[in-house]
Amino acid sequence: DSGVTQTPKHLITATGQRVTLRCSPRSGDLSVYWYQQSLDQGLQFLIQYYNGEERAKGNILERFSAQQFPDLHSELNLSSLELGDSALYFCASSALGGAGDTQYFGPGTRLTVL
Amino acid sequence: GQNIDQPTEMTATEGAIVQINCTYQTSGFNGLFWYQQHAGEAPTFLSYNVLDGLEEKGRFSSFLSRSKGYSYLLLKELQMKDSASYLCAVRDLRSYNTDKLIFGTGTRLQVFP
Numbered sequence: 001d002s003g004v005t006q007t008p009k010h011l012i013t014a015t016g017q018r019v020t021l022r023c024s025p026r027s028g029d030l031s032v033y034w035y036q037q038s039l040d041q042g043l044q045f046l047i048q049y050y051n052g053e054e055r056a057k058g059n060i061l062e063r064f065s066a067q068q069f070p071d072l073h074s075e076l077n078l079s080s081l082e083l084g085d086s087a088l089y090f091c092a093s094s095a096l097g098g099a100g101d102t103q104y105f106g107p108g109t110r111l112t113v114l
Numbered sequence: 115g116q117n118i119d120q121p122t123e124m125t126a127t128e129g130a131i132v133q134i135n136c137t138y139q140t141s142g143f144n145g146l147f148w149y150q151q152h153a154g155e156a157p158t159f160l161s162y163n164v165l166d167g168l169e170e171k172g173r174f175s176s177f178l179s180r181s182k183g184y185s186y187l188l189l190k191e192l193q194m195k196d197s198a199s200y201l202c203a204v205r206d207l208r209s210y211n212t213d214k215l216i217f218g219t220g221t222r223l224q225v226f227p
Contacts, residue, residue, distance in 0.1 A: 002156060033215075042118075042219040043157070043201065056214045090156060102147070103215060105156040 003027065004093050004106035012112045018079040021109045025072055025093030031055070032074040033094075033103060034066055038087040049074055050096075078111070086113045116140045118218035120202050125224045126192055134187045134221045136202030145205040147215065148176050148187045152198045160187070160200075189223075197225045 003026035013019055025032050034046040045058035049068035060066075063081075068074045078085060088108045094101035117139045126132040138146070145164040149157035161169055163178035163185060175188040187200055199220040206214045 002158070004156075035217075043203075043215075043217040045214050045216070048214065058214060088154070102159050102162060104159065105149075107156050108154075110154075 002104040002106065004091060004104055006089075006091050006106040006109050008109060009107065010110050010112075012114065013081060014114055015081055015083060017081050017113075018077065019081065019111065021076040021078070021089050021091075021111075023074045023076070023091030023093075023106055025074070025091075026104055029093035029095050029104075030072065031094045031096060031101070032068055032072070033092040034060075034074070034076050035090045035092065035105075036087050037090060037108075038084075043090065046076070081113045083113050086111055116204075116206065116216050118202055118204060118216060120200075120218040120221045122219070123222045123224070125226060128192055128194060128225055128227050130192050131188065131190050132192060132223065134189070134200050134202075134223065136185045136187075136218060138183050138185070138202070138204050138216075138218075140204050140206055140216060142206050143180065143204060146176075146178055146185050147201075147203040147205070148174075148185075149201040149203060150198050151201055151220065157201055192225050194225050194227065197223060199223070 005024045031050045033048045035043045046060040048056040066076045090108045091106045092103040148160040151157040161176035168177045173190045178185045201220045202218040203215040
């Protein structure tokens, strides 16, 4: 158990809908990262937050947005969902989000878009 | 550009040694990670190399050559539970306070009795 929690574990929804994925980092970690893992594909970095501020952006679609709240939990919002958005979404956290930090991953949310 | 290459699949026998290679080309480099991921589960941290050389941690060792853009993960005394995907990830640190990991597609290792 990494100490990173994610909810829900599974999510099934329809095309065109909007969903929110939630992540709580390990105790004491200030930085949160979101990754997408599609079938047979590697982990794709989406976005990083540090202490409430966006710090780095990857291949995140405009339909997706995220934020980190004052209590350091983070939410990833996915809207106008398409079949291709079906994937495992992982959240990771690290202490400071800089050099020397290890990222610890949560159990993931499996999103299925029908 | 950024590119990380790993073999897609490997097989090995219980008790044997296996070496999983990773080559990378990135515009900014500040360390290389290896993660283990069982199907449908979270990646779990195995090792981190930032300097050239070998890091040993129990049955697992990881090697890095920055000049060659090359790393390998060595697994000794293989056990059935080592059947998993092994992900190579490079830290892209173009500015001091960002920490973006670029992952390879992973190597699926199957250990047979």
